[in-house]
Amino acid sequence: xxxxxxxxxxxxxxxxxxxxxxxxxxxxxxxxxxxxxxxxxxxxxxxxxxxxxxxxxxxxxxxxxxxxxxxxxxxxxxxxxxxxxxxxxxxxxxxxxxxxxxxxxxxxxxxxxxxxxxxxxxxxxxxxxxxxxxxxxxxxxxxxxxxxxxxxxxxxxxxxxxxxxxxxxxxxxxxxxxxxxxxxxxxxxxxxxxxxxxxxxxxxxxxxxxxxxxxxxxxxxxxxxxxxxxxxxxxxxxxxxxxxxxxxxxxxxxxxxxxxxxxxxxxxxxxxxxxxxxxxxxxxxxxxxxxxxxxxxxxxxxxxxxxxxxxxxxxxxxxxxxxxxxxxxxxxxxxxxxxxxxxxxxxxxxxxxxxxxxxxxxxxxxxxxxxxxxxxxxxxxxxxxxxxxxxxxxxxxxxxx
Amino acid sequence: xxxxxxxxxxxxxxxxxxxxxxxxxxxxxxxxxxxxxxxxxxxxxxxxxxxxxxxxxxxxxxxxxxxxxxxxxxxxxxxxxxxxxxxxxxxxxxxxxxxxxxxxxxxxxxxxxxxxxxxxxxxxxxxxxxxxxxxxxxxxxxxxxxxxxxxxxxxxxxxxxxxxxxxxxxxxxxxxxxxxxxxxxxxxxxxxxxxxxxxxxxxxxxxxxxxxxxxxxxxxxxxxxxxxxxxxxxxxxxxxxxxxxxxxxxxxxxxxxxxxxxxxxxxxxxxxxxxxxxxxxxxxxxxxxxxxxxxxxxxxxxxxxxxxxxxxxxxxxxxxxxxxxxxxxxxxxxxxxxxxxxxxxxxxxxxxxxxxxxxxxxxxxxxxxxxxxxxxxxxxxxxxxxxxxxxxxxxxxxxxx
Numbered sequence: 116x117x118x119x120x121x122x123x124x125x126x127x128x129x130x131x132x133x134x135x136x137x138x139x140x141x142x143x144x145x146x147x148x149x150x151x152x153x154x155x156x157x158x159x160x161x162x163x164x165x166x167x168x169x170x171x172x173x174x175x176x177x178x179x180x181x182x183x184x185x186x187x188x189x190x191x192x193x194x195x196x197x198x199x200x201x202x203x204x205x206x207x208x209x210x211x212x213x214x215x216x217x218x219x220x221x222x223x224x225x226x227x228x229x230x231x232x233x234x235x236x237x238x239x240x241x242x243x244x245x246x247x248x249x250x251x252x253x254x255x256x257x258x259x260x261x262x263x264x265x266x267x268x269x270x271x272x273x274x275x276x277x278x279x280x281x282x283x284x285x286x287x288x289x290x291x292x293x294x295x296x297x298x299x300x301x302x303x304x305x306x307x308x309x310x311x312x313x314x315x316x317x318x319x320x321x322x323x324x325x326x327x328x329x330x331x332x333x334x335x336x337x338x339x340x341x342x343x344x345x346x347x348x349x350x351x352x353x354x355x356x357x358x359x360x361x362x363x364x365x366x367x368x369x370x371x372x373x374x375x376x377x378x379x380x381x382x383x384x385x386x387x388x389x390x391x392x393x394x395x396x397x398x399x400x401x402x403x404x405x406x407x408x409x410x411x412x413x414x415x416x417x418x419x420x421x422x423x424x425x426x427x428x429x430x431x432x433x434x435x436x437x438x439x440x441x442x443x444x445x446x447x448x449x450x451x452x453x454x455x456x457x458x459x460x461x462x463x464x465x466x467x468x469x470x471x472x473x474x475x476x477x478x479x480x481x482x483x484x485x486x487x488x489x490x491x492x493x494x495x496x497x498x499x500x501x502x503x504x505x506x507x508x509x510x511x512x513x514x515x516x
Numbered sequence: 517x518x519x520x521x522x523x524x525x526x527x528x529x530x531x532x533x534x535x536x537x538x539x540x541x542x543x544x545x546x547x548x549x550x551x552x553x554x555x556x557x558x559x560x561x562x563x564x565x566x567x568x569x570x571x572x573x574x575x576x577x578x579x580x581x582x583x584x585x586x587x588x589x590x591x592x593x594x595x596x597x598x599x600x601x602x603x604x605x606x607x608x609x610x611x612x613x614x615x616x617x618x619x620x621x622x623x624x625x626x627x628x629x630x631x632x633x634x635x636x637x638x639x640x641x642x643x644x645x646x647x648x649x650x651x652x653x654x655x656x657x658x659x660x661x662x663x664x665x666x667x668x669x670x671x672x673x674x675x676x677x678x679x680x681x682x683x684x685x686x687x688x689x690x691x692x693x694x695x696x697x698x699x700x701x702x703x704x705x706x707x708x709x710x711x712x713x714x715x716x717x718x719x720x721x722x723x724x725x726x727x728x729x730x731x732x733x734x735x736x737x738x739x740x741x742x743x744x745x746x747x748x749x750x751x752x753x754x755x756x757x758x759x760x761x762x763x764x765x766x767x768x769x770x771x772x773x774x775x776x777x778x779x780x781x782x783x784x785x786x787x788x789x790x791x792x793x794x795x796x797x798x799x800x801x802x803x804x805x806x807x808x809x810x811x812x813x814x815x816x817x818x819x820x821x822x823x824x825x826x827x828x829x830x831x832x833x834x835x836x837x838x839x840x841x842x843x844x845x846x847x848x849x850x851x852x853x854x855x856x857x858x859x860x861x862x863x864x865x866x867x868x869x870x871x872x873x874x875x876x877x878x879x880x881x882x883x884x885x886x887x888x889x890x891x892x893x894x895x896x897x898x899x900x901x902x903x904x905x906x907x908x909x910x911x912x913x914x915x916x917x
Contacts, residue, residue, distance in 0.1 A: 226838035245802040247656030255648030258822030321840040334851035368849040376917040400819040401646040408805035418801040421659030437627035439722040448769040450735035516777040
């Protein structure tokens with residue numbers, strides 16, 4: 116049984132607790148052992164919460180607990196988070212974090228301390244919420260010289276810009292909408308002024324270069340000056356304005372900046388809307404790879420934290436379960452039992468149309484070409500579809516994905 | 517110095533050799549040691565090739581070489597590839613493969629042999645070419661119950677369907693175009709009949725379930741029956757026809773199928789065209805994550821092979837380099853030296869338009885709103901842009917991403 120301590124029981128910290136509980140069987144199967152949250156460090160009052168018995172403020176007791184494997188730091192900021200993280204690593208306890216500010220400003224030092232003490236400092240949740248980006252860059256892309264990274268790295272600002280572009284909303288109204296929906300904080304400056312994106316692109320740039328990029332050195336312009344007229348101009352050029360964090364290797368040095376930029380409609384980043392994030396990474400061998408998903412949210416981000424916890428535990432074991440085990444039975448459903456909605460083109464023979472209307476009472480009928488018609492079915496199984504098509508002359512049929 | 521043997525010196529095998537050579541310094545820095553190709557096993561004649569001294573057919577010699585760390589199997593098929601892989605693993609040598617057929621049919625057995633012998637069997641290159649998908653699923657997503665996987669997993673068929681949809685080309689013409697461009701084999705049946713996609717979705721489904729899904733059990737329909745009329749019908753419904761490999765957990769069991777399906781324009785898979793691949797993975801905690809990139813090609817796929825080689829070597833070491841090292845200097849360029857193309861909105865004061873035309877001789881001028889005009893510049897640095905805008909009253913400016 117692996118033992119975990121969560122420091123900072125806010126949104127991501129409590130999400131981490133929930134996932135470890137909700138998916139405990141899957142996680143135990145993949146990790147080779149189960150995981151228990153032994154302590155929660157938070158100064159707030161959780162006495163009415165089920166976790167009350169776990170809550171403590173005595174971090175020294177935790178450091179002295181030889182039974183404890185991993186510290187999860189989800190409190191944010193540099194001050195106490197830095198102190199706790201450093202102390203944990205110095206005591207040989209691996210730390211998993213969602214704290215982009217701490218990783219961007221002290222990552223290099225903390226990686227060094229972790230290495231000296233035979234433990235890990237993992238930070239998948241610090242960039243892109245739950246989207247896998249840190250570990251793919253550290254593993255799957257490591258045959259490549261990373262020449263360019265272009266990212267929509269902040270969901271709040273992307274939501275605001277999407278509102279401005281799609282609905283012509285002005286900046287202030289879009290911000291207050293985002294606040295109402297819980298996407299923006301009461302003080303939205305870290306997001307709208309680009310500071311959040313700046314820390315994230317600094318982390319990715321440091322990984323690409325293998326040396327620390329100081330985030331204070333990165334030119335950072337937010338979206339506060341973007342007007343609806345600007346978004347219309349962009350549209351007339353076939354572009355959308357997005358807040359972009361960009362890293363680029365040029366012949367004369369590396370370029371890193373955060374700025375609202377024009378993204379052409381041919382780019383896979385163009386259609387990334389609302390609170391979604393996307394990161395395009397270019398490797399000299401691979402070409403472009405795109406990572407896309409929900410860049411924020413309690414469980415999405417906590418999912419990245421838990422994946423790091425599992426990696427720490429797997430790193431310490433040699434007997435990790437195989438990706439899959441042998442299985443002699445057929446473990447998937449027969450095709451005939453698969454369910455879906457279908458488009459079916461049917462020859463318009465005598466009575467066929469009337470028969471189809473009778474069989475597919477929820478179906479939409481369309482007429483396109485002489486001599487045929489089509490139905491779009493509701494959800495049913497392949498077998499049910501086949502039965503319903505009995506006696507009809509089918510030209511072609513497709514399931515909706 | 518780590519030593520590698522490549523079995524099968526075709527497209528991906530030779531690409532692996534090239535990447536190990538081209539990026540040897542980066543790879544050595546990330547791995548902690550350099551990597552040398554010591555043997556190449558191939559029955560073809562490479563006597564005129566620079567690798568001639570490495571080529572052998574004596575696999576027993578290789579198995580007996582205690583100095584050899586990793587076998588790269590890029591020959592494809594099940595027969596000899598299976599024999600070689602099994603023998604290598606039984607001799608404690610890790611194997612890295614791009615062979616989807618072998619992984620789909622014998623993966624479970626080979627993982628077991630690897631585990632028994634304290635070595636690894638890695639297969640990132642078997643699905644999605646160079647797109648990171650296997651390792652992210654095994655690591656970054658492992659806090660999740662994977663509920664759905666929807667993939668465009670075959671570049672050849674996606675190219676053919678794109679031609680049919682965009683240019684109204686019929687199926688046979690599109691196939692022969694794909695052959696001319698080297699995207700399709702002379703016998704295109706493995707691609708167009710969906711067998712390639714079937715093996716790939718079987719691998720991903722096995723990972724999601726943790727038990728082997730037999731690819732023979734998977735309903736597989738290719739694109740040979742898709743007509744231009746079908747693609748027009750799809751379009752009229754706001755959809756595109758794509759060859760989809762899909763895994764889905766339903767209440768009554770797992771569904772796996774390969775079929776041309778209708779993809780709605782709201783899906784991130786809708787815009788995936790030509791030889792690109794994309795895989796949408798849904799986790800119960802994370803929601804949707806999308807992985808997108810070039811699903812085939814010599815160096816892209818070999819990039820995945822090399823990433824697996826590096827992972828094998830990193831797994832065997834504790835002193836892996838930190839993701840980035842401390843750096844006290846400013847290692848990125850000043851903002852003023854960053855280069856790009858810009859859109860600039862300028863107030864139309866007396867002489868401003870003439871001045872802009874003079875300064876931006878390659879610029880396009882546009883007129884939208886009374887009292888202003890805009891220029892789109894060619895590539896120049898921020899400092900050059902600022903100098904060129906001297907004396908002009910700028911309303912807003914944006915760099916193109």
